[in-house]
Structure formats: structure tokens, C-alpha cells
Amino acid sequence: MRPFAEFLIKRRKELGLSQEDVATAVGLSQPTVLGWEKGHGSPRSVVLKDLFWVLKLTATESVYAVHLLGEKK
Numbered sequence: 838m839r840p841f842a843e844f845l846i847k848r849r850k851e852l853g854l855s856q857e858d859v860a861t862a863v864g865l866s867q868p869t870v871l872g873w874e875k876g877h878g879s880p881r882s883v884v885l886k887d888l889f890w891v892l893k894l895t896a897t898e899s900v901y902a903v904h905l906l907g908e909k910k
Contacts, residue, residue, distance in 0.1 A: 845874055885902075
């Protein structure tokens with residue numbers, strides 16, 4: 838699994854959010870979030886700000902998440 842996908846799943850679950858909750862908050866569909874979590878694609882840059890807000894990431898955590906987007910396992 839891709840590092841960003843693992844990070845997303847862990848953080849979403851820590852906050853008690855469903856895939857549907859995240860999808861609705863960023864204006865996308867649940868299958869899109871599922872795809873990110875399975876490592877199929879990644880969020881577009883225009884979605885990242887809203888995604889990071891939903892996940893309540895600090896600035897440091899946001900930078901780390903962007904770094905993970907570029908890594909492959």
C-alpha cells in the first residue's frame with residue numbers, strides 16, 4: 838500500500854470519519870476516497886487544502902502528507 842494511503846486511512850479512523858464523511862466534505866464521491874485509500878490515484882492539488890482541513894492536519898502534518906504523496910511502496 839502507498840504511504841499516503843496508509844496515512845489517510847489512519848488519520849480518518851483516528852477522527853472517527855467515514856469515507857463518505859471525507860468525500861462529502863471535499864465535494865467528491867466516496868469511491869474517489871476509497872480509490873485513494875487503495876492507492877489508486879491521489880488527490881489533486883485543488884482538493885488538498887480541503888482534505889487537510891477535514892483531517893485537521895497541522896502545517897507540519899500537511900507538509901508530511903504532501904511528501905508521502907510522492908512516495909511509492
